[in-house]
Amino acid sequence: MAKLGKRTRAAREAVAGKENLSVDEAVALVKANATSKFDETIEIALNLGVDTRHADQMVRGVVGLPNGTGKAMRVAVFARGPKADEAKEAGADIVGAEDLMETIQGGTIEFDRCIATPDMMPIVGRLGKVLGPRNLMPNPKVGTVTMDVKAAVEAAKGGEVQFKAEKGGVVHAGVGKASFDEAKLAENVRAFVSAVAKAKPSGAKGTYMKKIALSSTMGPGVTLDVAAAAGE
Numbered sequence: 001m002a003k004l005g006k007r008t009r010a011a012r013e014a015v016a017g018k019e020n021l022s023v024d025e026a027v028a029l030v031k032a033n034a035t036s037k038f039d040e041t042i043e044i045a046l047n048l049g050v051d052t053r054h055a056d057q058m059v060r061g062v063v064g065l066p067n068g069t070g071k072a073m074r075v076a077v078f079a080r081g082p083k084a085d086e087a088k089e090a091g092a093d094i095v096g097a098e099d100l101m102e103t104i105q106g107g108t109i110e111f112d113r114c115i116a117t118p119d120m121m122p123i124v125g126r127l128g129k130v131l132g133p134r135n136l137m138p139n140p141k142v143g144t145v146t147m148d149v150k151a152a153v154e155a156a157k158g159g160e161v162q163f164k165a166e167k168g169g170v171v172h173a174g175v176g177k178a179s180f181d182e183a184k185l186a187e188n189v190r191a192f193v194s195a196v197a198k199a200k201p202s203g204a205k206g207t208y209m210k211k212i213a214l215s216s217t218m219g220p221g222v223t224l225d226v227a228a229a230a231g232e
Contacts, residue, residue: 068159
């Protein structure tokens with residue numbers, strides 16, 4: 001077994017035996033143990049009682065974190081004409097049509113969010129096998145297929161987070177940086193959990209939220225009291 005470093009040992013000892021914490025307790029503990037030289041991301045993971053193989057149990061949505069994510073979001077937009085100009089004015093990093101499709105097909109994906117106007121979907125649809133697995137495919141259900149390009153770009157740049165249940169029913173996302181104030185991180189955590197709760201699918205049976213864990217990029221995770229985190 002590999003020998004653990006002093007920092008790793010100290011972090012694990014700090015969280016040992018601490019489970020089902022309140023949001024505030026979990027945030028304080030995780031933030032205190034985010035001691036790397038870079039600004040670690042605070043990450044949340046929710047284990048849901050859903051089977052994503054069934055369409056009526058898919059969990060998907062979007063939430064605007066009240067204090068942003070602390071991450072610089074790179075946004076690509078598929079649009080032409082005035083809508084392309086609108087996207088550029090709103091701060092989109094990449095704007096294009098067929099040329100952008102060819103760039104992506106060539107293996108270059110230099111963005112974190114992809115937005116498209118409805119008329120661009122025949123082009124974007126050819127990229128399903130590339131963008132789909134990366135959760136980058138524009139989708140009207142989360143506001144990334146829209147004529148209101150300005151609002152979509154500004155939301156993405158302002159801290160909006162998309163979420164989707166992966167195989168096994170796990171939803172995860174970054175909810176801020178370790179440098180954030182504890183109160184702001186706690187507010188972001190509650191907003192994210194609330195959004196996932198509201199996205200409960202009609203086909204979900206039994207316990208919906210089974211477990212919630214919070215961690216930093218390099219630090220150990222702690223579990224939250226599900227009922228308290230969900231505001232029940």
